[in-house]
Amino acid sequence: MVKVSIMGATGVIGKNVAFTLARADTVDEIVLFARPESVEKAKGESFDMYDALAAEDIDCKLTPTSDFQDLKNSSIVLITAGTPREKGMNRRDLALPNAKIVDNYAKEIAANAPDAIILVATNPVDVMTTVALKASGFDKRRVIGIGNHLDSLRLKAYFSRQININSSEVHTRVIGEHGDHMVPLLSSTSIGGIPLKYFIKDVDLDVERLITRLKNAGNTIISKKGATEYGPAFAISNLISTMITDSHKVLTVSTYLEGEVGDVHNVSLGVPVVLSKKGIAMVVPIHMNDFELYEFKQAAGIVKETTDEVLELLDND
Structure with a gap:
């Protein structure tokens, strides 16, 4: 069973990755992880995706949640959560606020999905990759940023x-x-x-x-x-x-x-x-x-x- 978890799943990138992966039909379960105040939105996204997937006869389980324990047994955990870049901002403007989020999430991944690969998409992604590596304590081969x-x-x-x-x-x-x-x-x-x-x-x-x-x-x-x-x-x-x-x-x-x-x-x-x-x-x-x-x-x-x-x-x- 292949399980992928997406942290920040109600964001623009997170939900698009979830739907793209589901359509590829190579994943058995996708966890749509969101903050507690955004779980209802994650549920709405899952209902909408299910309707679309039905048209292509794809059976992929979608799990909206804010419970870190639902990350268990994930093969890959994607971190997309963070402050989005706005017009005129460079990626380094986001460094500290996003580092706090990535640091916390990487520690939770280590506690709940210790065998997973961490894939980081939060900007500035090169900096956040090191933050996730240090926070998780994982081997560096299992902490990857989307890079170039x-x-x-x-x-x-x-x-x-x-x-x-x-x-x-x-x-x-x-x-x-x-x-x-x-x-x-x-x-x-x-x-x-x-x-x-x-x-x-x-x-x-x-x-x-x-x-x-x-x-x-x-x-x-x-x-x-x-x-x-x-x-x-x-x-x-x-x-x-x-x-x-x-x-x-x-x-x-x-x-x-x-x-x-x-x-x-x-x-x-x-x-x-x-x-x-x-x-x-x-x-x-x-x-x-x-x-x-x-x-x-x-x-x-x-x-x-x-x-x-x-x-x-x-x-x-």
């Missing part, structure tokens, strides 16, 4: 649309911070098996404009519709499905580094890993050119500074 998976998908889509080629032919990746200091790995990007540096000689491709658009993607969507929704939900569902099905895909997530990439230590950042039903099976070694390595280390320094400040404030709270 969505950023990588966005860049892949931008290249695909810009040159009118099927997205399956685009192989690219973004690492580093899920935020302003993300690092697109252009040196190892290829299109149709052709390295990008050779491909762009023959096509009209404004790479710098695409990267600027990528870094502003979240704020652009928030300014126009109030929140990011479908992209994050499908990216998160993709990560969960990869682990549930033990697919061993290489995806870019946030993990606590101890020198595996770029000689960076004691901070969580987005890097490519092999995902399995046990969490992170391995961190994938990658090549960066000098500029990319410099940017990656810059991101590490900035994220670590914020993380250390948050952890100190949590200790003193």
Whole structure:
């Protein structure tokens, strides 16, 4: 039996992940965890989802609750709860208030679902990944942030649309911070098996404009519709499905580094890993050119500074 719990299930991302996972028909039970004052809303979401799932003959149990004991036997617990980012805010503006939530929830997961994988989506996700790791006491292979998976998908889509080629032919990746200091790995990007540096000689491709658009993607969507929704939900569902099905895909997530990439230590950042039903099976070694390595280390320094400040404030709270 595969059971996935979503903490923050009445939020925009949480409910969309729940419905996307249920429709995939690979999960037996989804726990819609909400604060006590939001449980009735969680029940309403479950009733609405059941109606939709009936049209596709999908039998997935949905459990609305505010009881931490209902997390028991979860394979994966997703933390999406927190203060949402609003127009003009960067992810680091959310660090301390969201850290208190993630810290508490990670401790409850450790107490009630000690064998689960924790997947963190709360922003700033790299900082929150370390907060969840420290609070839970879990092995770092079982505490994962959504990292740059969505950023990588966005860049892949931008290249695909810009040159009118099927997205399956685009192989690219973004690492580093899920935020302003993300690092697109252009040196190892290829299109149709052709390295990008050779491909762009023959096509009209404004790479710098695409990267600027990528870094502003979240704020652009928030300014126009109030929140990011479908992209994050499908990216998160993709990560969960990869682990549930033990697919061993290489995806870019946030993990606590101890020198595996770029000689960076004691901070969580987005890097490519092999995902399995046990969490992170391995961190994938990658090549960066000098500029990319410099940017990656810059991101590490900035994220670590914020993380250390948050952890100190949590200790003193």
